[in-house]
Amino acid sequence: MSTTGGNTAADQLREALAKPMFNAVLKTWVGAGTTDYEVYVRTGELLSLQTEIGQLTDPDELMFQIVHQAQEVWLKLLSHELAGVVGELDRDALWEASARLDRVIRIAECLAGELRVLETMTPDTYQVIRRSLGNGSGQESPGYNAVLTAADQVAAALDRLLDRRGIRVVDVYAQWAVPPHDLKRVCELLVEFDERFQLWLVGHFMMVRRTIGIGHGVNALDGVPTRVLTGRMTKPLFRSLWQLRDELTAGWRREGGYAPGAARKAHAGCTGTSSSQG
Ligand code: HEM
Structure with missing residues (x-):
């Protein structure tokens, strides 16, 4: 079926969408890339970065290309924010690091959510689009490589912070310690981001x-078996924060609990009475 010709209502709409439009509120033409908004956001360049509609190998190729471009932009922001976290950890600004990690987590959620759009492409359509992708591999994604590089530096900054405080990462969670709440919060936010990032890769695998x-x-276009993803997708960014869980469990003793159904004493930490003991 031809998509050119300009006969159907859909064809006429596509033609109209490719031209500037009159905004009745502003009483001005929008789409030529000349308004302040368009100049600042650089919509002219941004919206010319996709293959022309008439040159798509399949109508879904625009969605495929836009999701990939959007992922790169979010990954770029993610690595930029992680560089900010490195600076904040190095100057002991833990509230600021926590606030930024909250943002980082939300960005990682955006990444995973966007893949749900790409999943609407059916397998037969991908077999068509894939012919025009060369030998491209996700490992070539600059945004992905930047996030891995930045995350390594965040891990190193966390180690420096722990060294300055004279504690090991497992001590942050130790029940005998006076809880270093600010540090524990940062560690948990890092784990949360790590989990979100892995969930993005798990979603990618699905x-x-x-x-x-x-x-x-x-096999992928570069000849790599698609199965290799299973071993890679849950590789942590912050290994020590996951290892400490194993350590805590390895050191766990059953003594101190109650048999199911047995009478229990009041516990200070659960009754509002302040206590430094966990
Ligand atoms: C239908 C769409 C997609 C398919 C079929 C696909 C397929 C694959 C396959 C088979 C691999 C493993 C082989 C290799 O590394 O070359 C891979 C890796 C990867 N892809 Fe995709 N991909 C798709 C979309 C995306 C998108 C939208 C992104 C976002 C940037 C992405 C990012 C990655 C990354 C970062 C890797 C490396 C992951 C790792 O090695 O653990 N992919 N992809």
């Missing part, structure tokens, strides 16, 4: 599974 499959003999 998308790969429903798009090209993960069976034996199914």
Whole structure:
């Protein structure tokens, strides 16, 4: 079926969408890239970064390209924010680091959410689009590499912070210690971001599974078996924060609890009475 010709209502709409439009509120033309908004946001350049509608190999290719571009932009912001976290940890500005990590977590959620849009592409359509992707690999994503690089530096900054306080990371969670709440909060936010980032990759894996499959003999365009993703997607960014969980569990003793149903004493930490003991 031809998508050119300008005969149907849909064709006429596509033609209209490609031209400037009159904004009745502002009483001005929008879309030529000349208003203050368009100049600041650089919409002229931004919206010319996609393949022309008439040159798409499939109508879904625009969605495929835009999701990839949007992911790169979010990943760029993520690594920029992580550089901010490095600076904040290095100057002991833990409230600021926490606030920024809150943002970082939300960005990681955006990344995962966007993949849900890409998942609406059916496998037959991807087999068409994939012919024009060369030997491209997700490992070539500059945004992904930037986040890994930045996360390594965040981990190093956390180590420096712990050294300055003279404690090991497991001590942040130790029940005998006076809880260093600010540090514990930062550690938990880092774990939360790490989890969100892994969930993005898990979501990516599920998308790969429903798009090209993960069976034996199914390879990516660069020849890598799609199955390799299973081993990579839950590799943590902040290994020590996950290892300490294992350490806490390894050191756990059953003594001090109650048999199910047994009578219990009042516990200070649960009754509003202040206590430094956990
Ligand atoms: C239908 C769409 C997609 C398919 C079929 C797909 C497929 C694949 C496959 C098979 C791999 C593993 C082989 C390799 O590294 O070359 C991979 C890796 C990767 N892809 Fe995608 N991908 C898609 C979309 C995306 C998007 C939107 C992003 C966002 C930037 C992305 C980012 C990545 C990253 C970062 C890796 C490396 C992950 C790792 O090695 O753990 N992919 N992709």
